[in-house]
Amino acid sequence: MKAFVKRSDAPDDIALQETEIPAISEDELLVRVKAVGVGIHDSYFLPQDIQYPYAIGIEAAGIVEKAGSAVTEYQPGDRIAFVSMMQPKGGTWAEYAAVRKDSLIIPIPGPMSFTEAAAIPVAGNTVLRALTALPLEAGDSVFIAGASGAIGTFAIQIAKARGWNVAGSASPKNHAYMKSLGADKTVDYRDPAWADQIRDWMPDGVDAAIAIQPGTGTDSMHIVKDGGTVITISGDRFKPERSIHVAFVPHKADVRSQLKNLFAFISVGKTQLVIEEVYPFDEGLKALRKTQTRHARGKLVLSLD
Numbered sequence: 001m002k003a004f005v006k007r008s009d010a011p012d013d014i015a016l017q018e019t020e021i022p023a024i025s026e027d028e029l030l031v032r033v034k035a036v037g038v039g040i041h042d043s044y045f046l047p048q049d050i051q052y053p054y055a056i057g058i059e060a061a062g063i064v065e066k067a068g069s070a071v072t073e074y075q076p077g078d079r080i081a082f083v084s085m086m087q088p089k090g091g092t093w094a095e096y097a098a099v100r101k102d103s104l105i106i107p108i109p110g111p112m113s114f115t116e117a118a119a120i121p122v123a124g125n126t127v128l129r130a131l132t133a134l135p136l137e138a139g140d141s142v143f144i145a146g147a148s149g150a151i152g153t154f155a156i157q158i159a160k161a162r163g164w165n166v167a168g169s170a171s172p173k174n175h176a177y178m179k180s181l182g183a184d185k186t187v188d189y190r191d192p193a194w195a196d197q198i199r200d201w202m203p204d205g206v207d208a209a210i211a212i213q214p215g216t217g218t219d220s221m222h223i224v225k226d227g228g229t230v231i232t233i234s235g236d237r238f239k240p241e242r243s244i245h246v247a248f249v250p251h252k253a254d255v256r257s258q259l260k261n262l263f264a265f266i267s268v269g270k271t272q273l274v275i276e277e278v279y280p281f282d283e284g285l286k287a288l289r290k291t292q293t294r295h296a297r298g299k300l301v302l303s304l305d
């Protein structure tokens with residue numbers, strides 16, 4: 001099969017080449033990949049005991065080709081989206097992927113395309129798990145730092161659906177976009193006055209901040225009220241002040257049913273899915289370079305059709 005593989009320890013040593021189709025165990029599925037969700041983590045979420053060449057990537061959508069003997073939940077022909085992360089047999093930037101049956105697997109709703117389905121699992125799962133750490137009620141306020149990308153696009157909409165007041169930061173070219181998703185207030189993270197603008201909007205500070213991009217956690221803390229919460233999606237570590245609780249994405253939170261609902265809402269147009277660009281599979285490195293700029297709007301996807 002064709003796959004984008006990491007060939008050595010050198011960070012950028014990734015190339016499209018022929019490699020073996022993974023052999024599956026009894027508790028795995030072999031999935032014919034139809035579309036791949038692209039993210040900045042694709043080049044560095046790798047297993048510790050990596051064997052080169054290693055197919056990169058952690059999410060995709062496709063058709064079950066074969067099911068191991070211990071798999072009863074899925075059968076050949078099923079359309080699924082999934083997250084399969086740091087597995088020894090390789091990742092999703094490939095024509096076929098081996099997927100453990102206990103991975104995060106979501107059946108694709110009838111009308112949804114593979115391209116759409118591949119764009120949802122990682123960003124959707126991350127937002128939903130992050131939100132479990134925010135003790136907010138309808139009427140509370142949240143600031144989302146870096147809100148026009150893959151995670152922010154869902155975060156704004158889900159936060160609004162919960163009745164929260166939402167502010168987001170991004171470049172001015174994305175302010176109308178964030179408003180179209182429901183943001184009540186938008187600021188430019190490059191504007192030195194952005195924190196004052198948030199303070200004008202919520203004079204006591206916001207109840208919580210979701211810091212998506214690296215480095216945004218400390219800055220976001222300054223506009224959170226005493227005793228509020230900052231959740232750091234990038235995993236930045238910093239010292240809390242004024243009894244603010246700094247939280248990380250709770251990796252054990254099980255949000256499968258909420259994620260299934262998100263797929264359903266998207267399939268009926270109740271939640272917007274935004275894909276900036278669908279790249280043909282062989283242009284994967286172009287998509288990787290784009291995600292590394294941290295300036296994509298919504299999600300990037302590779303199509304194998």
Ligand SMILES: NC(=O)c1ccc[n+]([C@@H]2O[C@H](COP(=O)([O-])OP(=O)(O)OC[C@H]3O[C@@H](n4cnc5c(N)ncnc54)[C@H](OP(=O)(O)O)[C@@H]3O)[C@@H](O)[C@H]2O)c1
Nearest residue numbers: 126146147148149150151170171174189233234249294295
């Ligand atoms: N914890 C987890 O489980 C988990 C899972 C997945 C991803 N992540 C993390 O989430 C991050 C990726 O999120 P994503 O996929 O949403 O990224 P993305 O799609 O690349 O996000 C792009 C957004 O970030 C904004 N941005 C770029 N630089 C910024 C800065 N210096 N300050 C504030 N905003 C900035 C962009 O604004 P403009 O384009 O308008 O300038 C745009 O709104 C990575 O740090 C990744 O490690 C964590």
